[in-house]
Amino acid sequence: MGSRASTLLRDEELEEIKKETGCEFGQITRLYSRFTSLDKGENGTLREDQVNFRGFMRTLAHFRPIEDNEKSKDVNGPEPLNSRSNKLHFAFRLYDLDKDDKISRDELLQVLRMMVGVNISDEQLGSIADRTIQEADQDGDSAISFTEFVKVLEKVDVEQKMSIRFLH
Amino acid sequence: IIQRDESPMEKGLSGLRGRDFELSDVFYFSKKGLEAIVEDEVTQRFSSEELVVTLAFIGIGLLVMGTTLVGQLPESSLKNWLSELVHLTCCRICVRALSGTIHYHNKQYKPQKGGICVANHTSPIDVLILTMDGCYAMVGQVHGGLLGIIQRAMVKACPHVWFERSEMKDRHLVTQRLREHIADKKKLPILIFPEGTCINNTSVMMFKKGSFEIGGTIHPVAIKYNPQFGDAFWNSSKYNMVSYLLRMMTSWAIVCDVWYMPPMTREKGEDAVQDGGLKRAKVKDTFKEEQQKNYSKMIVGNESLNSEAN
Numbered sequence: 001m002g003s004r005a006s007t008l009l010r011d012e013e014l015e016e017i018k019k020e021t022g023c024e025f026g027q028i029t030r031l032y033s034r035f036t037s038l039d040k041g042e043n044g045t046l047r048e049d050q051v052n053f054r055g056f057m058r059t060l061a062h063f064r065p066i067e068d069n070e071k072s073k074d075v076n077g078p079e080p081l082n083s084r085s086n087k088l089h090f091a092f093r094l095y096d097l098d099k100d101d102k103i104s105r106d107e108l109l110q111v112l113r114m115m116v117g118v119n120i121s122d123e124q125l126g127s128i129a130d131r132t133i134q135e136a137d138q139d140g141d142s143a144i145s146f147t148e149f150v151k152v153l154e155k156v157d158v159e160q161k162m163s164i165r166f167l168h
Numbered sequence: 169i170i171q172r173d174e175s176p177m178e179k180g181l182s183g184l185r186g187r188d189f190e191l192s193d194v195f196y197f198s199k200k201g202l203e204a205i206v207e208d209e210v211t212q213r214f215s216s217e218e219l220v221v222t223l224a225f226i227g228i229g230l231l232v233m234g235t236t237l238v239g240q241l242p243e244s245s246l247k248n249w250l251s252e253l254v255h256l257t258c259c260r261i262c263v264r265a266l267s268g269t270i271h272y273h274n275k276q277y278k279p280q281k282g283g284i285c286v287a288n289h290t291s292p293i294d295v296l297i298l299t300m301d302g303c304y305a306m307v308g309q310v311h312g313g314l315l316g317i318i319q320r321a322m323v324k325a326c327p328h329v330w331f332e333r334s335e336m337k338d339r340h341l342v343t344q345r346l347r348e349h350i351a352d353k354k355k356l357p358i359l360i361f362p363e364g365t366c367i368n369n370t371s372v373m374m375f376k377k378g379s380f381e382i383g384g385t386i387h388p389v390a391i392k393y394n395p396q397f398g399d400a401f402w403n404s405s406k407y408n409m410v411s412y413l414l415r416m417m418t419s420w421a422i423v424c425d426v427w428y429m430p431p432m433t434r435e436k437g438e439d440a441v442q443d444g445g446l447k448r449a450k451v452k453d454t455f456k457e458e459q460q461k462n463y464s465k466m467i468v469g470n471e472s473l474n475s476e477a478n
Contacts, residue, residue: 034206063202094194115197117460120468128467132191144191152191161195164203165171 017054021061022080027166031057062090065163085150087162092149103144105129170207223265231258232317252303259299266293268422272301277428279304279357279387284346287359287389294391295359297424304359305349357387387431394423 017028035053051059061081079086095103095111108129116125136144136152144152234254241247263270278301279285285304287294298304349358 031206060202060206063199091194094198115460116464117457119461119464124468149191156192161192162199164199167171
């Protein structure tokens with residue numbers, strides 16, 4: 001697994017993370033110390049799904065508020081992780097469990113089941129899923145593609161709902 | 169690091185009560201989840217270790233000072249009231265140091281004066297957790313070291329029942345002294361952990377029958393820790409008390425539920441041995457389930473209206 005020293009944050013990594021996520025040095029180092037205090041096994045990753053610090057930062061970066069981008073606008077660079085489109089992509093991937101770019105009825109059911117636990121019957125959950133797909137599906141394939149997903153959420157204030165307020 | 173969004177579930181889901189499930193709901197949950205990973209209530213200004221150790225020192229220091237002061241007063245109801253105040257305040261500070269979140273259930277069954285409170289014992293923190301919600305007279309062995317100082321201080325302010333190790337072997341003596349204590353209705357309820365040693369938080373073992381020979385009214389209490397947030401089990405052969413406490417303080421949080429149960433008195437003829445076979449029960453873990461329940465209530469209410477309209 002390697003010694004503790006190999007999991008300390010190197011300068012080049014810091015730079016890369018800063019560029020990729022748009023977070024500042026201070027924030028990254030504080031998040032790193034938080035990460036290490038949660039990392040009980042001292043192997044550089046958090047728990048079951050084995051998220052390493054880079055992955056953790058990338059995920060977190062999706063939740064930065066969009067206003068923060070105004071300061072560091074890099075027109076030629078890649079689209080920042082916290083753009084509206086990338087936030088929507090992130091949410092889509094939460095539903096699209098097998099990563100085939102479609103949310104099937106089964107996938108929707110699985111996610112719904114996680115959110116409600118044992119409190120709703122299979123039948124009722126099924127009808128909720130059916131209704132949701134019916135409302136979103138436009139090309140008649142009984143699944144929700146990313147485009148359809150975006151359409152459903154066009155009136156939702158994604159920027160606000162998917163933002164965590166970072167202190168500086 | 170962040171400013172958490174404290175709005176309740178209904179508001180976060182742009183809620184009128186009883187709205188339908190929407191695809192955007194996932195935003196709320198994923199945001200909440202990530203917020204929880206990044207920050208909890210203690211990690212704000214100090215580093216968590218500093219804050220927590222400071223709090224612990226303050227708590228214990230206050231306890232010792234406070235009880236010594238109160239101990240100087242002559243016996244009176246004012247003294248008792250002050251003593252309770254000191255105990256409760258210091259407990260709360262100490263629990264904060266451990267970043268504890270405790271839910272008390274069925275408070276109507278809280279142990280009364282002149283009774284015996286019987287609880288399962290997972291860690292030394294149990295005592296703190298129970299004392300947060302009410303004052304008890306402790307029973308146990310005299311310890312050396314830090315605990316000994318605390319014990320001696322507490323005795324000055326209100327009567328507890330401490331035994332030397334040799335006295336513990338004499339069951340009659342123990343029973344006699346406990347009987348005397350509860351006979352005095354003004355004295356605080358005795359707190360007993362019948363198992364003697366810590367069990368590791370999975371099931372409640374048979375209570376040692378000695379607790380039931382004393383008679384009196386028994387108030388059972390179950391303490392269940394949520395293991396997702398920190399393992400409270402103390403393996404005393406592996407860690408000593410101080411390093412155990414430090415581990416507890418720096419772990420994420422201590423979350424537990426305390427269930428007060430209806431009081432019982434020994435029926436005529438019931439044998440103490442029978443009583444000992446109490447509940448081999450697993451106290452239910454309801455933390456996540458509560459969230460799931462609330463969310464389900466929200467989306468189902470509207471669904472049934474929908475199906476009626478169709």
